[in-house]
Amino acid sequence: MRFLxxxxxxxxxxxxxxxxLAELGTLTEDTKRAGVLLAxxxxxxxxxxxxNAAGKLSVTDGPFTETKELTGGFALIEAKSKDExxxxxxxxxxxxxxxxxxxxxxxxx
Amino acid sequence: MSASDTQGAIDAVWRIEAPRLIAGLTRIVRDIGxxxxxxxxxxxxxxxQWPSAGVPDNPAAWLMATxxxxxxxxxxxxxxxxxxQEQLGRELEAEERxxxxxxxxxxxxxxxxxxxxxxxxxxxxxxARVALTLRLLGGLTTDEIARAFLVPESTIAQxxxxxxxxxxxxxxxxxxxxxxxLTAQLASVLQVIYLVFNEGYAATAGDDWMRAGLCEDALRLxxxxxxxxxxxxxxxxxxxxxxxxxSRARARVGPTGEPVLLLDQDRxxxxxxxIHRGLAALARAVxxxxxxxxxxxxxxxxxxxxxxxxxxxxxWRAIADAYxxxxxxxPSAVVELNRAVAHGMAFGPRAGLALxxxxxxxxxxxxxxxxxxxxxxxxxxxxxxxxxxxEFERAASLTxxxxxxxxxxxRPARAAEPGPPIVPLQ
Numbered sequence: 366m367r368f369l370x371x372x373x374x375x376x377x378x379x380x381x382x383x384x385x386l387a388e389l390g391t392l393t394e395d396t397k398r399a400g401v402l403l404a405x406x407x408x409x410x411x412x413x414x415x416x417n418a419a420g421k422l423s424v425t426d427g428p429f430t431e432t433k434e435l436t437g438g439f440a441l442i443e444a445k446s447k448d449e450x451x452x453x454x455x456x457x458x459x460x461x462x463x464x465x466x467x468x469x470x471x472x473x474x
Numbered sequence: 475m476s477a478s479d480t481q482g483a484i485d486a487v488w489r490i491e492a493p494r495l496i497a498g499l500t501r502i503v504r505d506i507g508x509x510x511x512x513x514x515x516x517x518x519x520x521x522x523q524w525p526s527a528g529v530p531d532n533p534a535a536w537l538m539a540t541x542x543x544x545x546x547x548x549x550x551x552x553x554x555x556x557x558x559q560e561q562l563g564r565e566l567e568a569e570e571r572x573x574x575x576x577x578x579x580x581x582x583x584x585x586x587x588x589x590x591x592x593x594x595x596x597x598x599x600x601x602a603r604v605a606l607t608l609r610l611l612g613g614l615t616t617d618e619i620a621r622a623f624l625v626p627e628s629t630i631a632q633x634x635x636x637x638x639x640x641x642x643x644x645x646x647x648x649x650x651x652x653x654x655x656l657t658a659q660l661a662s663v664l665q666v667i668y669l670v671f672n673e674g675y676a677a678t679a680g681d682d683w684m685r686a687g688l689c690e691d692a693l694r695l696x697x698x699x700x701x702x703x704x705x706x707x708x709x710x711x712x713x714x715x716x717x718x719x720x721s722r723a724r725a726r727v728g729p730t731g732e733p734v735l736l737l738d739q740d741r742x743x744x745x746x747x748x749i750h751r752g753l754a755a756l757a758r759a760v761x762x763x764x765x766x767x768x769x770x771x772x773x774x775x776x777x778x779x780x781x782x783x784x785x786x787x788x789x790w791r792a793i794a795d796a797y798x799x800x801x802x803x804x805p806s807a808v809v810e811l812n813r814a815v816a817h818g819m820a821f822g823p824r825a826g827l828a829l830x831x832x833x834x835x836x837x838x839x840x841x842x843x844x845x846x847x848x849x850x851x852x853x854x855x856x857x858x859x860x861x862x863x864x865e866f867e868r869a870a871s872l873t874x875x876x877x878x879x880x881x882x883x884x885r886p887a888r889a890a891e892p893g894p895p896i897v898p899l900q
Contacts, residue, residue, distance in 0.1 A: 451483070
């Protein structure tokens with residue numbers, strides 16, 4: 366089973382400290398060594414929204430301070446169960462602190 | 475967390491940590507059976523304590539420490555075991571005095587690699603290697619393995635008990651082999667993983683989902699092994715082969731569950747991520763140098779198909795070359811038949827037929843329906859329809875698969891149509 370993991374946090378996150386980065390590096394290694402990590406990547410600051418409202422397309426550049434945004438990065442993992450995916454997300458969240466991580470199953474490919 | 479969340483968390487922690495836990499314990503107690511018992515004891519303790527106390531911060535360390543305490547308890551209770559394992563008792567007690575840091579150290583990469591080699595050791599039968607590997611390294615329960623392999627649970631349970639005993643009786647050391655032994659034992663490890671993969675790949679729509687899950691289990695084991703043994707080209711070759719084959723999972727079955735042959739598949743349905751991973755693994759294998767082994771060569775063949783945007787763009791000459799090399803590394807009648815198909819595509823039906831005709835008296839292919847089927851296909855291309863019809867009928871009589879038989883019997887009617895051949899290779 367495939368899962369996408371990402372975080373929703375306020376648009377302007379606190380800069381990560383070196384210890385946190387080191388711990389995240391170890392966690393990424395752990396997911397590789399456990400054979401679960403398929404793909405991962407960091408996300409650039411500020412997103413751009415492409416919206417369709419009644420056929421009228423508009424493009425707006427972020428950051429959007431009023432809402433939460435995808436931040437940091439994402440990971441696509443292949444886990445045996447949803448419980449396993451959640452356990453990896455717990456390990457991630459423990460390191461990065463307050464905020465929310467989302468775990469969602471991915472179909473197809 | 476609710477009780478069911480905790481239960482889920484325990485399952486997940488077990489799935490992730492069990493292989494290293496068992497590996498670390500095997501290093502200490504030098505007995506795979508005792509190590510697994512201790513790990514199971516720790517799991518039972520977690521099931522008892524975590525729902526009320528919560529999941530510990532470092533669950534792996536908790537499990538390891540608990541298992542080691544159980545080991546000490548057992549040695550104290552069982553004097554006979556203690557005498558036999560006197561050295562071990564002293565080591566464990568010394569570790570206990572050293573404090574949590576050492577006590578909690580879970581199995582290292584080396585330990586895990588040793589456990590992988592031990593589980594696929596040549597003193598065991600192939601069935602036993604598969605069962606033990608899935609149980610200790612795949613984290614599957616006996617019941618799950620039984621369901622996946624369509625055998626009674628008691629059969630798998632017995633197989634695992636006997637395998638552990640056989641390893642103990644043969645005093646198989648807990649170590650990574652070196653030199654020539656490494657080559658032979660690595661081949662055994664790779665064979666077990668690929669066998670698990672193929673068992674999953676052979677699963678059909680009506681099967682228990684556990685069966686198809688074997689592909690993921692095998693891929694995961696392969697990916698783990700690639701991290702542990704990064705300098706072995708064949709390990710990356712096997713991973714590449716499995717990634718590329720898995721990329722076609724959705725395309726190889728039609729809407730009514732019928733198999734769709736490689737050249738007929740909708741390539742838009744191939745999983746690009748797995749292809750990308752497969753090609754990267756193959757590049758890694760090739761960059762390590764040395765003569766290409768059987769998995770690297772098979773991965774190369776799979777990669778040539780994966781790179782072709784359409785079936786017509788397939789580089790058959792390169793595939794024929796790879797089959798020539800494969801036939802030298804692992805000579806077999808089935809490889810020869812595939813080689814004949816590739817030559818037929820690369821150099822014309824006459825070249826293919828010349829190779830197939832050499833196989834007609836091959837005992838290993840006597841009842842193999844793909845031999846007459848391939849031969850019939852080449853005859854069609856040469857305009858020898860009457861002979862082709864005989865071959866297709868013979869092929870149909872040799873397969874038990876109804877769908878396949880229908881397909882083959884329709885072949886003579888289609889004989890005049892140009893089209894892709896029946897390619898046995900996947």
